[in-house]
Amino acid sequence: MGVGSGEGGGGRRLISTGSPFEKTAGYSRAVVDGDWCFVSGTTGYDYATMSMPESVEEQTRNCLSTIRAALTEGGFELADVVRAHYYVTSRSYVSRVFPILGEAFGDIRPAATMIICELNEPEMKIEIEVTARRPI
Numbered sequence: 001m002g003v004g005s006g007e008g009g010g011g012r013r014l015i016s017t018g019s020p021f022e023k024t025a026g027y028s029r030a031v032v033d034g035d036w037c038f039v040s041g042t043t044g045y046d047y048a049t050m051s052m053p054e055s056v057e058e059q060t061r062n063c064l065s066t067i068r069a070a071l072t073e074g075g076f077e078l079a080d081v082v083r084a085h086y087y088v089t090s091r092s093y094v095s096r097v098f099p100i101l102g103e104a105f106g107d108i109r110p111a112a113t114m115i116i117c118e119l120n121e122p123e124m125k126i127e128i129e130v131t132a133r134r135p136i
Contacts, residue, residue, distance in 0.1 A: 011033075011034075012031065012032065012033045013031070013032040013074065014028040014030075014031055014032075015028055015029050015030035015031070015032065015070050015073050015074050016028055016029055017029045017047050017066060017069075017070070018047070019045070019047055027040055028040065029042070029066070029070045030070040030071070030073075030074055032074040032075070032076075035133055035134040035136075036131065036132070036133050036134075037070075037071060037074045037075075037076045037080070037131070037132040037133075038131050039067050039070050039071065039129060039130045039131070039132070040129060041085075041087070041127045041128070041129040042063045042066045042067050042070075042127065042128050042129065043059070043062075043063060043119065043120075043124045043126070043127045044056075044058065044059025044060065044061075044062040044063050044124065044125065044126060045062060045066075046062055047066065052121075052123045052124065056088070056090075056093045056096055056097060056125040056126055057096055057097070057100060059124070059125050059126050060097045060100045060101070060126050060128075061100060063126060063127070063128040064078075064100070064104050064128070067128060067130055071130075071132055074132075075134075076132045076134065077132075078104060078105075078108065079107075079108050080132035080133060080134060080135065081105065081108055081110045081130045081131070081132045082110050082111065082131055082132060082133050083110050083111050083112070083130065083131040084101075084105065084110045084111070084112040084113075084128065084129070084130045084131075085112070085113050085114075085115070085128070085129045085130075086101065086112065086113070086114040086115070086126065086127075086128055087114075087115050087116075087117055087119060087126065087127040087128075087129075088114065088115075088116055088117075088125065088126050089116070089117065089118060089119055089124065089125050089126070090116065090125070091116055093125060093126065094114065094116075097126060110130070
């Protein structure tokens, strides 16, 4: 991960995974703005190998790992997440990802929504986006 352009201190900072998708599509993995961190929709790619695992469970774990890294780079923790959006491509995945999401967010309990929809590529089975706020 690397910090892109931005102001220091409490200003706006851009967080990048170095993924080619970010440059091509013109987005940042996360944007830190003051006490807030907005993490873009994150799919299950393994950015070290640029490969997508087959199982929705492994994809979910990869999503969470990428999100944790972006939050950490921005000076946040998973415990700071106040909002989560989950997008899955099949109803059958809901019961498979709930326990994994519960491990990550069970004690944090952010406001959350799960939507069943199509994603950008057929191999993508889940996408997660979160918003975090520093504790006051």
